[in-house]
Amino acid sequence: MSLPQARVLRTEIPGPCSRELQQRRAATVASGVSSVLPVYVAEAAGGVLHDVDGNSLIDLGSGIAVTNVGNSAPEVVDPVRRQAGEFTHTCFMVTPYENYLQVCEELAALTPGDHDKRSALFNSGAEAVENAVKIARRATGRQAVVVFDHAYHGRTNLTMALTAKSVPYKHGFGPFAPEIYRVPMSYPARDARSGEQVAREAVERIDKQLGADSVAAVLIEPVQGEGGFIEPAPGFLPAISRWCTDNGVLFVADEIQTGFCRTGSWFACEHENVVPDLITTAKGIAGGLPLAAVTGRADIMDAMPPSSLGGTYGGNPLACAAALGAIRAMRERDLPAAARAIGDVAFPRLRALADGNDAIFDVRGRGAMIGVEFVKPGTTDPDPEVTARIAKTCHQQGVVVLTCGTYGNVIRLLPPLVIDHALLDEGLGVLESAIVEHTR
Structure with a gap:
C-alpha cells in the first residue's frame, strides 16, 4: 500500500x-x-x-x-493511466473501442446464468435502473413496474418514483413518473413469516390491483441497501422470480450495491440461485470511476431498436479500463x-x-x-x-x-x-x- x-x-x-x-x-x-x-x-x-x-x-x-x-488499487490505477495516455474519449456511439467490448464480455461471463447475454454501459446506478425499465417496457409491451417497500433505486425522476423513502430523496420533487406500484418486502426482523408467505402476499396484491398481464417488470434489490440492509427471508426471491417467469414478467435485479463480491458471491442473487432476466450494476464495478451497466438476456436486449440506448459518456474508455482492472483484482485476490x-x-x-x-x-x-x-x-x-x-x-x-x-x-x-x-x-x-x- x-x-x-x-x-x-x-x-x-x-x-x-x-x-x-x-x-x-x-x-x-x-x-x-x-x-x-x-x-x-x-x-x-x-x-x-x-x-x-x-x-x-x-x-x-x-x-x-x-x-x-x-x-x-494498482490494478485500477495503472490501466487508467495507460488509457489516458492513448485517448480519453471518442463516444462509443461515434467511434467505438475494444475495452467497452471487453467489459461486456466480462459481464456476460460473471453475471448469473449461462444464457446468451448482452450489455449496455452507462454512468451511474440510477441511469442503469432507468434504462432497465425502458428495456423492460419496450421488450414486453407493458407499462407497469413493481417495486418493494424500503427500496432505493436512485434520484432521477423515474428512480425517485421507484424509491420508497420520501425524505430526503423525494419530498417536494414531484410529480413523479407513473405506472409504479409498491408491494410488501420480506423483512425478517420485523415480520416472522416465511419468504414464501410474504411473496404470496406480494403477488396476490399485484394480481388483484394490476393483473399480471399489465406488468413489464418486477425490480428488486436482492439485499436492500439504503432501505436498511434488509435481506429477505429464504424463499422470497425464488418465489418472486418464479411468478415472473410464469407470467411473462421480467425479473430485474438491482445489484448496484450488492454486486461485485460485496455479499460473498459475485452477485447476491447467487445465494439462492436466482437468475434475473436483467441485472443492473454500478458502484463496485470500476474501482471508483463512474460506470454502470444493464446486462440481460440477449433476446430482450436485442429487442431494442438502434440508437434507443446510450449516452455521451456511457462506457467511457477510462472507466472501462478501470473496470477491467478491478474485475481482474477481484478474481485474482x-x-x-x-x-x-x-x-x-x-x-x-x-x-x-x-x-x-x-x-x-x-x-x-x-x-x-x-x-x-x-x-x-x-x-x-x-x-x-x-x-x-x-x-x-x-x-x-x-x-x-x-x-x-x-x-x-x-x-x-x-x-x-x-x-x-x-x-x-x-x-x-x-x-x-x-x-x-x-x-x-
Whole structure:
C-alpha cells in the first residue's frame, strides 16, 4: 500500500484545514449536496483515508460500496493511466473501442446464468435502473413496474418514483413518473413469516390491483441497501422470480450495491440461485470511476431498436479500463472469499454485543455488507437519534461508518474487501465502544 494502513489522529475530526475548506464550500457548493463527514481527503489507499490535516481514518464505507478493491488499487490505477495516455474519449456511439467490448464480455461471463447475454454501459446506478425499465417496457409491451417497500433505486425522476423513502430523496420533487406500484418486502426482523408467505402476499396484491398481464417488470434489490440492509427471508426471491417467469414478467435485479463480491458471491442473487432476466450494476464495478451497466438476456436486449440506448459518456474508455482492472483484482485476490472472511469476523462480534442489549434490534447482512438496527429499548420503535450519535462518535474517533434505513436507524458497514485484518479489528472496536457508550 502507498499509505500506511493505520488509524492516525493528529487533530480533532474534522481538523482546521478541513474546516477551512468547508467554509469555502459553503460559498460555492449547493446546500442540497451534503456529506456524511466533512473531512477533506488528500490521499486514500486500501482501507484508509488520509485527510488534509494529516489524519488517517479507517474506511468502513468504501464510498458507499464503490472501492471494493480498495482505494488507489494498482490494478485500477495503472490501466487508467495507460488509457489516458492513448485517448480519453471518442463516444462509443461515434467511434467505438475494444475495452467497452471487453467489459461486456466480462459481464456476460460473471453475471448469473449461462444464457446468451448482452450489455449496455452507462454512468451511474440510477441511469442503469432507468434504462432497465425502458428495456423492460419496450421488450414486453407493458407499462407497469413493481417495486418493494424500503427500496432505493436512485434520484432521477423515474428512480425517485421507484424509491420508497420520501425524505430526503423525494419530498417536494414531484410529480413523479407513473405506472409504479409498491408491494410488501420480506423483512425478517420485523415480520416472522416465511419468504414464501410474504411473496404470496406480494403477488396476490399485484394480481388483484394490476393483473399480471399489465406488468413489464418486477425490480428488486436482492439485499436492500439504503432501505436498511434488509435481506429477505429464504424463499422470497425464488418465489418472486418464479411468478415472473410464469407470467411473462421480467425479473430485474438491482445489484448496484450488492454486486461485485460485496455479499460473498459475485452477485447476491447467487445465494439462492436466482437468475434475473436483467441485472443492473454500478458502484463496485470500476474501482471508483463512474460506470454502470444493464446486462440481460440477449433476446430482450436485442429487442431494442438502434440508437434507443446510450449516452455521451456511457462506457467511457477510462472507466472501462478501470473496470477491467478491478474485475481482474477481484478474481485474482478472490474477493468473494475476502468478503465472507470479513463477515466471519464482524457478525459474531456484533451479535455478541447485541446479546442482552435491547437497543440493538437486529444484526444482519451477508459477507461485507453488514447492518446493525437500533430501537428504543423495550420497544420496536426505530431510534435514529442514538444511531446518529453512534456514527458521530465513530467519526470523531477516525472511523468512517454510514447510516441507512427507512427510519435512519441502521449503522451500515461496507469496508473495502481488501482491508487489513488489524485495521478491520480496530475499526470494529471503535464501533463497539461507541455502541456501548450510547446504549448503556
